[in-house]
Amino acid sequence: MLSGCGLTPPAPAPVPASPPVVPDSRPASSPPVLEASPEPARVPGTYPAGSLPPIVQHGPRDTGSVSLTFDADMTDAMADRLRRGEVSSYANLTLLKMLEKREIPATFFVTGQWAEEYPEITRRIAGNPRFELANHSYEHAAFTADCYTLPQLPAAAMTEDVAKTFRTIEPFGGRQTRYFRFPGLCHDRAALRALAPLGVTVIDGDVVSGDPFARGPAPIVRAVLSQAKPGSIIVMHVTEANAQYTDDALPKILAGLQRRGLQPVMLSELLGE
Numbered sequence: 367m368l369s370g371c372g373l374t375p376p377a378p379a380p381v382p383a384s385p386p387v388v389p390d391s392r393p394a395s396s397p398p399v400l401e402a403s404p405e406p407a408r409v410p411g412t413y414p415a416g417s418l419p420p421i422v423q424h425g426p427r428d429t430g431s432v433s434l435t436f437d438a439d440m441t442d443a444m445a446d447r448l449r450r451g452e453v454s455s456y457a458n459l460t461l462l463k464m465l466e467k468r469e470i471p472a473t474f475f476v477t478g479q480w481a482e483e484y485p486e487i488t489r490r491i492a493g494n495p496r497f498e499l500a501n502h503s504y505e506h507a508a509f510t511a512d513c514y515t516l517p518q519l520p521a522a523a524m525t526e527d528v529a530k531t532f533r534t535i536e537p538f539g540g541r542q543t544r545y546f547r548f549p550g551l552c553h554d555r556a557a558l559r560a561l562a563p564l565g566v567t568v569i570d571g572d573v574v575s576g577d578p579f580a581r582g583p584a585p586i587v588r589a590v591l592s593q594a595k596p597g598s599i600i601v602m603h604v605t606e607a608n609a610q611y612t613d614d615a616l617p618k619i620l621a622g623l624q625r626r627g628l629q630p631v632m633l634s635e636l637l638g639e
């Protein structure tokens with residue numbers, strides 16, 4: 367993978383940045399955590415705009431908590447497959463129902479195109495106080511060269527791609543964040559510079575479940591339980607046709623985590639925000 371140094375010039379100064387987000391109808395019970403931040407009501411993941419965003423791999427290792435994160439990818443190619451009827455759904459409702467029924471906290475990294483394809487489901491996620499919403503880009507294009515088979519986003523389009531996703535997701539309300547996850551977890555310095563105006567925190571994760579490539583639930587369960595430790599951020603998908611065994615794997619993952627005394631919490635809670 368290219369390191370990206372000198373690949374693109376820095377973005378020109380006046381980049382249209384979306385203003386800091388103020389949560390609208392938060393449940394009264396969520397305690398605001400204020401550090402040395404100028405914003406009165408700080409959304410989790412907010413980082414001073416203009417600085418390179420921090421990259422988070424995992425939370426504190428001295429807790430008994432982990433975070434289950436679910437990516438909601440939607441590339442142009444996926445949208446085309448839906449239109450042509452080649453797949454029936456990129457929304458894993460069995461998984462969602464299981465999380466709801468068992469009252470498992472989770473963080474959803476949603477692409478703008480997925481939220482537009484599935485507004486009711488996005489509303490359902492936003493309406494659950496145990497779920498929070500994060501940003502996974504608008505069209506799930508790559509922010510670096512050689513990021514799996516994803517088409518590459520031009521450098522000049524990166525800031526707007528992510529800003530547009532916030533504009534798409536924010537009207538759904540609920541627990542909004544300024545967490546961002548790069549498609550394919552691919553990033554370099556140029557990509558980070560493009561996000562600087564947006565005041566976000568980049569979330570990678572230290573446990574990659576491999577669920578989009580799995581041919582059954584067992585490898586997903588194995589991948590997660592062999593890597594998960596206190597503070598882990600676990601990367602999974604809610605994309606059904608692209609990750610069809612995630613719901614089969616989840617009960618065993620939850621049981622395995624419980625055996626080790628690891629409790630799922632929302633990402634913002636894991637990171638103490």
Ligand SMILES: [Zn+2]
Pocket residue numbers: 437438439502506548549550
């Ligand atoms: Zn993704």
